[in-house]
Amino acid sequence: MALTIPAWICLLAPLAGALAITLLGTGISRRLAGILSTASVAVSFAAAVVCFVQVLGRDGEERRQLSTAWTWLSIGDLDVGLTLLVDPLSIMMMLIVSGVGSLIVAYSIGYMAGDDEERRFFAFMALFVFSMLTLVLAGNFLILLAGWGLVGLSSYLLIGFHHDRPSAIAAAKKAFIMNAVGDATMALAFFLLIYETGTLDFLEAFDAADGLGSTTVNLVALGLLGGAVAKSAQIPLHTWLPDAMEGPTPVSALIHAATMVTAGVYLIVRASAIFEAAPSVQDLAAGIGALTLVVAGLIALVQTDIKRVIAYSTMSQIGYMFLAAGIGAYANGMFHLMTHAFFKALLFLGAGLVIHALVGEQDMRRMGGLRRLLPRTWLAMLIGGLALTGIPPLSGFFSKDSILASALATGDAYGYVLFVAGLIGAFLTGVYTFRLIFLVFGGEPSAFVREHLHSEHGEGPRSMTLPVAALALLAVIGGAVQIAGIWHPLADFLRESAEPLVEPTVTQDWVTSALAVGLGVAGIAVAWLVYGSKRVAAPRAAALRRPLEHKLYFDELYQGLFYHPAAALARLFGRLIEGPLIGGSLAGIAGGTRGVGRGLSHAQTGYLRTYALAIAGGLAILALVFVSVR
16 A cells, blocks of 8 residues: 555544534534544544554655645646655654644543533644644645644634633734744745745755755745744744643643644754755754753743643753754654653643643642642653653653753764753753642642532543543653664664764763753752752742743833834824825715715706706707717
């Protein structure tokens, strides 16, 4: 069987689910809508597994296949088809998107039970999975841009799902607009590619990358990087991600942990040939990742909303992936992308169990003592927290440490700076992750917990607890697909899609692991002293806390630079142009029309002699015209 047949099934199954739920409408129950959405994504995962099994038995070029449904656009020498590219890189993304996605959609059946808009929610979830699969299966830049835009639209719909809440609508608009900035830079890069190479096909454009001029290839790479930075919420286009927590918790898990925010990393790895031809831009990508992982880690230290802590953690971990892609450690970056999908989705869904049990409460300051009341949730969050911190033998240990070892292996000063930034991030991760766990699960139950905990409901229905258990298992064993110096099947699997530029030695791997694990444990110890045993008071210096509580004033900066000037300009145009010219001209036309109507109304006397005189006068005028013409 051709690789592309199951790939088409993988792509179209979620779309079929979304269409079925939409067209059937109230003809199906809300629960059936959830089952249908889950089943469609599960079928997609099964098809992805078929693709994976088939590609394992192939060698060389047989591991890469293109399938074109039809030519979508044909202008002169430019032909762009609805083309899928099936290769190890796209298959890996298919497995992650559909596999983790099916668990999250299944979890949603219990989480969203009783919501009046349940059918709409599940249609949007299936649409999002289809959009993400379009992005990762695209065989050319135009189809990738279509998937990129559909992902943005789907995320807008899901973030603003609770459209009766102004904060949710504002967050959805913010995400959409900020991602549109990246979409615009990508589109400009594609226009430049068409002008210089005459193609948007991946393979042809990558082959032509080395022949492009320095300025051209740098501009193309910068355009692609702009799109990647916006979609993956990296500095400076990152402020939409924490606000996106206004969406339901399964949305946070699907979009902001396992799929959408990793699209930027996938783009850099997919277009590695272009970035390698523009090394300064590739270095910039690594630097942005290093800066983001540190800054997001610092901001997470002072957040009080349980989902926002995990959101800033996502930004930080995506920073590690950008760092890896920027130094050419593509397989290590994709490895962390995979393990991150496991333990970050686990943390979001675990947080969802807490929120569900506490009737929607998300403020960690009102929690505490949940370890005894929600023991299975506590265990799941502990596993996710240890994996996130990089404690062996959980999955995050193997993937994150391999990135740091690759930075060390570059052997240059810039690589060492990236390495140190990564180590700082490892320490911060231990602090903010276990600050969350100690605040939520440690100590005695707060008054709010005792009053509001749904103890009679247990820890949630099976539709919620089973996906959490599956993700916990994956977070434990997921790192076994690659062990430094011993076992590296993932790197071998991806080698043909993205040849690494740097590979650390076994010594570098183990030295890095010792440092990173030590700093992670130190971070956990600090969190225990401050938030667990409370033997040490948390720093209260306003000069330290206030900038972090204000997220380093990025929102205020963008308000001052963009929103307020744009709003003032709109008001000015409204007063000087829209009011007097557009509004005034419409008022004048309306007034003139009314005046003409009033004048004509006087002529309508209702007397026959008046009308006869008017007809006679008209005929006389016509006779004079004809005589004068002759």
